[in-house]
Amino acid sequence: MRAAMITEYRQPLDIVNISDPELPKNGIIMKVRATGICRSDWHTWMGHYRDQIKLPLIPGHEMAGDVVEVGRDVTGLQPGDRVTVPFGLACGRCSICLDGNHQSCSEQIQPSTNFNGSFAELIALPRANVNVVRLPDEVGYAEAASLGCRFITAFRGVVEQAAVRPGDWLAVHGCGGVGLSAVMIAASMGVNVIAVDIDDETLGMASQIGAVAKVNALRSPSVPEEIIDMTMAVHMPR
Numbered sequence: 001m002r003a004a005m006i007t008e009y010r011q012p013l014d015i016v017n018i019s020d021p022e023l024p025k026n027g028i029i030m031k032v033r034a035t036g037i038c039r040s041d042w043h044t045w046m047g048h049y050r051d052q053i054k055l056p057l058i059p060g061h062e063m064a065g066d067v068v069e070v071g072r073d074v075t076g077l078q079p080g081d082r083v084t085v086p087f088g089l090a091c092g093r094c095s096i097c098l099d100g101n102h103q104s105c106s107e108q109i110q111p112s113t114n115f116n117g118s119f120a121e122l123i124a125l126p127r128a129n130v131n132v133v134r135l136p137d138e139v140g141y142a143e144a145a146s147l148g149c150r151f152i153t154a155f156r157g158v159v160e161q162a163a164v165r166p167g168d169w170l171a172v173h174g175c176g177g178v179g180l181s182a183v184m185i186a187a188s189m190g191v192n193v194i195a196v197d198i199d200d201e202t203l204g205m206a207s208q209i210g211a212v213a214k215v216n217a218l219r220s221p222s223v224p225e226e227i228i229d230m231t232m233a234v235h236m237p238r
Contacts, residue, residue: 094107
């Protein structure tokens with residue numbers, strides 16, 4: 001298969017032809033149809049995770065694609081299924097997982113950190129019964145590839161940690177992948193979202209997906225005061 005591989009830190013990725021990945025007995029082989037680029041991939045490329053990874057390495061942990069092969073211990077999946085995965089593959093057995101917090105699994109393994117990732121034609125994904133998710137027909141590969149990292153990160157922050165409710169105000173500082181996901185999630189819950197960024201085009205995207213107000217931090221004399229003024233103007237009696 002062909003893959004984009006980090007062979008040296010801070011150098012262009014090499015396009016290589018390597019052997020297809022081996023099928024894990026508890027996993028699948030997936031044909032990659034879409035892959036995202038995460039800030040973590042940049043950190044890996046820069047060498048910030050030298051103590052966790054070994055080069056050469058195929059980066060990429062945001063992905064979606066088609067099941068090609070299924071391991072003997074896998075149930076509920078078959079070749080041809082359209083699937084995605086979270087960026088961290090939980091064990092599904094520890095006390096943390098049994099409490100429903102797979103994202104914090106102490107035995108978690110990650111594509112592009114513990115094994116080769118999704119910048120390739122094929123990827124081997126272990127722990128399929130716990131982590132591989134079939135896609136509804138209406139969800140495209142590119143959209144699905146964005147769900148397993150940036151979107152679920154934002155979902156936990158907005159829904160489970162902030163516990164926002166309809167009518168609340170939420171300021172999202174920085175409207176990149178995670179920030180725009182937070183805007184979208186909060187807006188869908190009826191939250192009044194104020195998007196804060198330094199780029200007008202990005203702020204325009206935030207408005208398109210549900211932000212009710214926006215602040216360009218480069219031009220604002222005081223972002224906190226501007227946010228307070230926006231929310232007070234709504235709540236003060238006329």
